[in-house]
Amino acid sequence: MPLKVLLVEDNPGDVRLFREMLAEVPTAPFSLETVDRLSTALTRLAAGDISAVLLDLGLPDSQGFDTFYRTYEQAPSVPILVLTGLDDEALAVKAVREGAQDYLVKGRVEGQLLVRAIRYAIERKRIEDEMRQLNRALEQRVRERTAELERANEFLRTVVAERKRAEEELSRFFTVSLDLFCIAGFDGYFKRLNPAWERTLGFTPVELLARPYLEFVHPDDRESTLAEARKISAGADTISFENRYRCKDGSYRWLLWKSTPVAGQHLVYAAARDITERKKQEASVQEINAQLEAANKELEAFTYSVSHDLRAPLRHIDGFARILREDYGPQLDATAQHYLDRVQQGAGQMGQLIEDLLAFSRAARQEVRRQSVSLQRLVEDVQQALDTGGRSIDWRIGRLPSAPCDPVLMKQVFLNLLANAVKFTRPRQPAVIEVGAEQQNGEQVVFVRDNGVGFPMKYADKLFGVFQRLHRQEDFEGTGVGLAIVQRILHKHGGRVWAEAELDQGATFYFTLGATGPTVEEWRPSEVEAAP
Amino acid sequence: MSASELDILLVEDNPADAELALRALRTHHLSNPVHLVRDGEEALDFLFCRGAFTGRSFERAPKLVLLDLKLPKVDGMEVLRQLKADPRTRPIPVVILTSSREERDLVESYQLGVNSYIQKPVDFDQFRQVVKQLGLYWMVVNVPPPANAFRPK
Numbered sequence: 001m002p003l004k005v006l007l008v009e010d011n012p013g014d015v016r017l018f019r020e021m022l023a024e025v026p027t028a029p030f031s032l033e034t035v036d037r038l039s040t041a042l043t044r045l046a047a048g049d050i051s052a053v054l055l056d057l058g059l060p061d062s063q064g065f066d067t068f069y070r071t072y073e074q075a076p077s078v079p080i081l082v083l084t085g086l087d088d089e090a091l092a093v094k095a096v097r098e099g100a101q102d103y104l105v106k107g108r109v110e111g112q113l114l115v116r117a118i119r120y121a122i123e124r125k126r127i128e129d130e131m132r133q134l135n136r137a138l139e140q141r142v143r144e145r146t147a148e149l150e151r152a153n154e155f156l157r158t159v160v161a162e163r164k165r166a167e168e169e170l171s172r173f174f175t176v177s178l179d180l181f182c183i184a185g186f187d188g189y190f191k192r193l194n195p196a197w198e199r200t201l202g203f204t205p206v207e208l209l210a211r212p213y214l215e216f217v218h219p220d221d222r223e224s225t226l227a228e229a230r231k232i233s234a235g236a237d238t239i240s241f242e243n244r245y246r247c248k249d250g251s252y253r254w255l256l257w258k259s260t261p262v263a264g265q266h267l268v269y270a271a272a273r274d275i276t277e278r279k280k281q282e283a284s285v286q287e288i289n290a291q292l293e294a295a296n297k298e299l300e301a302f303t304y305s306v307s308h309d310l311r312a313p314l315r316h317i318d319g320f321a322r323i324l325r326e327d328y329g330p331q332l333d334a335t336a337q338h339y340l341d342r343v344q345q346g347a348g349q350m351g352q353l354i355e356d357l358l359a360f361s362r363a364a365r366q367e368v369r370r371q372s373v374s375l376q377r378l379v380e381d382v383q384q385a386l387d388t389g390g391r392s393i394d395w396r397i398g399r400l401p402s403a404p405c406d407p408v409l410m411k412q413v414f415l416n417l418l419a420n421a422v423k424f425t426r427p428r429q430p431a432v433i434e435v436g437a438e439q440q441n442g443e444q445v446v447f448v449r450d451n452g453v454g455f456p457m458k459y460a461d462k463l464f465g466v467f468q469r470l471h472r473q474e475d476f477e478g479t480g481v482g483l484a485i486v487q488r489i490l491h492k493h494g495g496r497v498w499a500e501a502e503l504d505q506g507a508t509f510y511f512t513l514g515a516t517g518p519t520v521e522e523w524r525p526s527e528v529e530a531a532p
Numbered sequence: 533m534s535a536s537e538l539d540i541l542l543v544e545d546n547p548a549d550a551e552l553a554l555r556a557l558r559t560h561h562l563s564n565p566v567h568l569v570r571d572g573e574e575a576l577d578f579l580f581c582r583g584a585f586t587g588r589s590f591e592r593a594p595k596l597v598l599l600d601l602k603l604p605k606v607d608g609m610e611v612l613r614q615l616k617a618d619p620r621t622r623p624i625p626v627v628i629l630t631s632s633r634e635e636r637d638l639v640e641s642y643q644l645g646v647n648s649y650i651q652k653p654v655d656f657d658q659f660r661q662v663v664k665q666l667g668l669y670w671m672v673v674n675v676p677p678p679a680n681a682f683r684p685k
Contacts, residue, residue: 303634308601308602308630308631308632309602309631311631311652311654312546312548312549312631314654315549315552315631315652315653315654315656315659316548316549316552318654318655318656319548319552319555319656319659320548320552321656322656322657323552323555323656347654348654348655351654351655358633
């Protein structure tokens with residue numbers, strides 16, 4: 001496709017002349033379009049695809065420089081070659097300064113020159129445009145770069161402000177802290193101290209900075225402090241180290257340390273906490289523990305002595321009363337025999353009291369050794385071992401779960417509860433004793449129920465006290481220790497025990513094994529499985 | 533069973549207990565060959581043939597020692613310890629007869645090698661039964677250690 005060149009020229013002679021000149025150069029890649037008025041030219045330029053304009057400045061509808069200006073305005077990217085006569089070359093030069101590519105003086109133009117001028121004009125214009133674009137791009141980049149720098153500056157300003165604020169914050173914490181902060185040198189001197197030091201020890205920072213810190217450490221703690229300092233300077237952190245610092249009044253405060261070294265600076269950053277009060281409490285707890293231990297030992301000694309010393313005279317009373325009866329029985333009258341009975345009964349009862357008291361004390365002292373225990377088997381074992389005095393008892397033992405508990409102690413619990421049930425159903429025919437497990441308020445509860453003589457509920461709170469009895473000795477024998485033992489054992493397991501009863505309507509004893517007792521899952525089998 | 537041989541050494545400081553024990557043994561015709569010592573030191577002198585008992589011989593050891601734990605001077609546990617530590621006295625069967633049923637006493641006694649541990653019942657009839665049973669067992673049923681057992685190689 002030949003490049004389209006628009007010739008704006010109102011003189012038909014000139015038009016013909018340009019056509020002929022172009023025709024002279026057969027290799028010229030141009031096709032010429034001609035208009036004779038500026039208005040037509042502007043319309044044609046608006047339509048596009050014109051590669052260059054040959055513009056006569058003197059047209060019927062426009063004259064002089066204005067002609068160039070309006071054309072240039074209409075199509076700034078199209079190269080314009082101004083055509084001029086000899087008399088107005090100055091005007092043409094001005095047009096070139098303002099953006100025209102070249103000017104041609106009519107009458108001095110011939111074919112080759114015209115073609116070269118048009119080509120150069122197009123080429124120059126292209127290069128100019130490119131350069132302009134490059135310039136624009138360059139300017140754009142400069143602008144962008146400037147903006148970037150501006151942003152970076154802004155960021156730096158924020159960072160600096162932030163850091164300053166952080167420093168102020170840290171400094172405020174440093175000042176306000178209850179804990180003692182310090183920076184100390186590997187040379188054994190403090191370098192910086194927060195005000196907590198003065199508040200805690202009474203020494204001013206100046207006093208503390210003036211001497212090696214070791215001088216403020218309790219003489220007994222200096223060796224361990226030195227060892228710790230050596231570890232720190234070797235690069236180790238202090239996690240928890242305790243020593244005593246001297247106060248201005250001569251007393252000492254216990255400090256707990258945490259620190260980290262900065263080897264490059266030969267410094268250690270450390271925080272210390274005043275734990276003097278805690279130390280005092282620990283010491284008093286230790287003292288109380290020691291007292292408790294001593295009390296326990298005393299109790300043990302007492303128990304031992306009771307078991308040993310009190311039993312011997314009882315044996316003598318019973319033994320010699322019996323011997324008296326054996327050897328002199330025939331000589332004693334009925335009253336004397338009755339008194340002998342009383343002596344022996346008294347001795348026997350006191351022996352039982354001592355036995356039970358010792359059993360209670362043992363249960364109280366014994367450690368709970370938990371393991372998974374089948375309560376079912378425990379109850380069955382106890383039930384089979386029980387002496388029912390030949391009575392027939394209707395045992396109804398439901399499904400019982402396994403639970404983490406002490407088997408020896410829990411056996412004692414069931415033994416005492418079942419023996420009670422057997423004892424207090426003595427007047428019943430048939431005697432019914434039921435053992436089972438059930439849910440109560442989301443808690444699993446084991447119960448032992450009997451149809452025995454029961455008791456009035458107003459005495460229920462006395463039930464579990466040592467030596468508390470709700471029945472007369474001649475009706476139901478006993479020392480009133482069994483349920484106290486039951487309660488003690490269950491409390492030691494973290495559980496509880498309580499009873500519901502009515503006089504002559506039987507009694508039910510309930511117990512739980514506490515939070516560490518069986519979980520709901522473990523209990524489920526007892527609920528699901530009915531009797532076969 | 534020769535009457536001249538000693539059968540039982542009873543170590544008991546309490547005269548009432550000693551009297552009851554002897555009576556219980558007598559009831560079952562076991563009391564003749566009983567020698568009573570009243571404290572741990574005397575028991576050790578007897579068993580180790582020294583002091584007042586220098587004339588005794590290890591080979592004529594008692595067939596049974598009935599030992600109380602709570603004794604003056606040297607307690608029963610110490611008597612047991614020394615008895616079971618020496619090869620010349622180790623074969624002698626020792627039965628602890630005590631009012632104590634404390635676990636630590638049981639544990640220590642068995643650790644030291646006691647042959648039997650009996651808690652004296654408060655009830656005299658029961659006590660008599662117990663004495664009868666242990667007398668019959670150790671004096672009649674049990675085969676005592678032969679003389680060679682007291683001559684360690």
